[in-house]
Amino acid sequence: MTPPPPPRRLDAQRAAPLMREAFAAAGVCAASREHAVASMLETSLRGVDSHGIRLLPHYLRAVSGGRLNPEPAIAVRQRRDAAAVLDADHALGHHAGSEAMSLARQMAEGQAQAKLLRGPAEAVDLDAPPRRIEVYDNSHIQGT
DSSP: OOOOOOOOOHHHHHHHHHHHHHHTTTTOOHHHHHHHHHHHHHHHTTTTTSGGGGHHHHHHHHHTTTTSOSSSEEEEEEEEEEEEEEOOOOHHHHHHHHHHHHHHHHHHHHHHHHHHHHHHHHHHTTTSSSSSOOOOTTTSSSSS
């Protein structure tokens, strides 16, 4: 039995433009392209080859075969205080996942801010949390 060939090394900065060109040739939109290239390179650089750049041919086949949408219209279909439904429109998972994480981060920040603002509203008996709080530091104007 013949042993497998030794692994080849490819500089990430040289690989990125080649990957972008391959996705562009397959008709993949710029946003999906950038998410996929960045994610696959980062994954390979971390040593997780099962999800790295070796999957580029697989993704290109999935796009050309119609299983993945090269120009997805990613949209939030439902949104509640702590949950949302994101329709990724058969996008590459890298793009869909990044959009979902961004939405989750925005929602978490909004919930945290709302929770923090309820305290001051209750302290001064406001009907709703304030939309703006101004703070003045007058500690340095007291004189000596």
